[in-house]
Amino acid sequence: MRTDPMRNNPAMSRPPLYVTRPYLPPLEEFTPLLREIWDSRVLTNGGPFHQRLEAALAEYLGVPHVALFNNGTVALMVALQALQVQGEVITTPYTFVATPHALLWNKLTPVFVDIDPRTGNLDPALIEEAISERTAAILPVHCYGEPCDTAAIAEVARRRRLPVIYDAAHAFGVQRDGRSLLLEGDLSVLSFHATKTFHTFEGGAVVCHDAAMKRRIDDLKNFGFRNQITVIEAGLNGKMNEMQAAFGLLMLNHIDELRERRAAMVAQYDALLAGVPGIARLARDASARAANGYYPVLIEPGFGLHRDEVHRRLEAKGIFTRRYFYPLVSDMPMYRDLPSAHPLRLPRARALADSVLCLPLHAEPGDDAERVVNALRELAGVCA
Numbered sequence: 001m002r003t004d005p006m007r008n009n010p011a012m013s014r015p016p017l018y019v020t021r022p023y024l025p026p027l028e029e030f031t032p033l034l035r036e037i038w039d040s041r042v043l044t045n046g047g048p049f050h051q052r053l054e055a056a057l058a059e060y061l062g063v064p065h066v067a068l069f070n071n072g073t074v075a076l077m078v079a080l081q082a083l084q085v086q087g088e089v090i091t092t093p094y095t096f097v098a099t100p101h102a103l104l105w106n107k108l109t110p111v112f113v114d115i116d117p118r119t120g121n122l123d124p125a126l127i128e129e130a131i132s133e134r135t136a137a138i139l140p141v142h143c144y145g146e147p148c149d150t151a152a153i154a155e156v157a158r159r160r161r162l163p164v165i166y167d168a169a170h171a172f173g174v175q176r177d178g179r180s181l182l183l184e185g186d187l188s189v190l191s192f193h194a195t196k197t198f199h200t201f202e203g204g205a206v207v208c209h210d211a212a213m214k215r216r217i218d219d220l221k222n223f224g225f226r227n228q229i230t231v232i233e234a235g236l237n238g239k240m241n242e243m244q245a246a247f248g249l250l251m252l253n254h255i256d257e258l259r260e261r262r263a264a265m266v267a268q269y270d271a272l273l274a275g276v277p278g279i280a281r282l283a284r285d286a287s288a289r290a291a292n293g294y295y296p297v298l299i300e301p302g303f304g305l306h307r308d309e310v311h312r313r314l315e316a317k318g319i320f321t322r323r324y325f326y327p328l329v330s331d332m333p334m335y336r337d338l339p340s341a342h343p344l345r346l347p348r349a350r351a352l353a354d355s356v357l358c359l360p361l362h363a364e365p366g367d368d369a370e371r372v373v374n375a376l377r378e379l380a381g382v383c384a
Helices: 027-040 048-061 072-082 098-105 124-130 150-160 211-220 242-272 307-316 347-353 368-380
Strands: 065-069 088-091 109-112 135-139 165-167 187-191 204-208 295-299 356-359
Touching: 027 048, 027 242, 048 065, 048 242, 065 072, 065 211, 072 098, 072 165, 072 187, 072 204, 072 211, 088 098, 098 109, 124 150, 135 150, 135 165, 204 211, 242 295, 242 368, 307 356, 307 368
Parallel strands: 088 109, 088 135, 165 187
Antiparallel strands: 065 204, 187 204, 295 356
């Protein structure tokens, strides 16, 4: 006779808790938008929902132009193509694989530079040291939505005449001193993947500063068509379809509430973790409106268990954390033979990758933060 392992394991008596939980608005709010699509039979190719979402996002985010894409990786690939980048691109080893993959797909060579251990973002001083005659651009990442030192990066870029493309996949809605972080650099790229606070199931966008660049990006994401019979260059198919765009418009109606709920859960974690030894946090910019898309902690020696053991034991309790970002992308087979990927060049990124653990974070009410912290306290041998 087969038994249910969930029933026989007290630690798994509650539903599994994953690192994120995609938000879905009430279905009855989405149905009228689907009816519009059914009635119009316009499913893609820059239809009315696509156009409405681009305009609504530009207004919400406080930016001049937004070009929608089917996903953030294609958006990043096109951003690099739009700036005609050739050669080497300075970037971070502490990121999701899409960042360097977009470089390889454009036949560009990543040059990995170590991070600021306080934030997880590129260290601007090390960017300067890594620039060579082949350097064509800088591709920083606002890791976990924490703003890069954009002023220092801009100064390096200005002096060396290099474009800056920000991978802002984590930075939807982030502002610093009341100004959108997406205005920094030459282009910023967003992800609207289902794991993000604002999502369109799959999706992404490029934020740009002027109409001419917006036109070029729109051409590149639609096979290079300028009109029905004129193809100006070799583009690809990166368009967002109408169902995704309609869902994005619906998500915008809920996004501020979702951000507040996630901020409340972050505050819960901050308070509950205060007395747990061996758990540290990355620095936060007090002048920034946070993304609150992730809750990374660092499992330090004082905790008593290695990060990987904490990860394993939490999973046994039905709490599924993620080691974002481990392993480093510079350790992966397609990158590890690059001179800049040598482990001795990237000690800070390696230390962070070996200690980071992203805890479950979502926008739904409940006691999940308390559940996670109680489990951590138990593992650390700390009495509540």
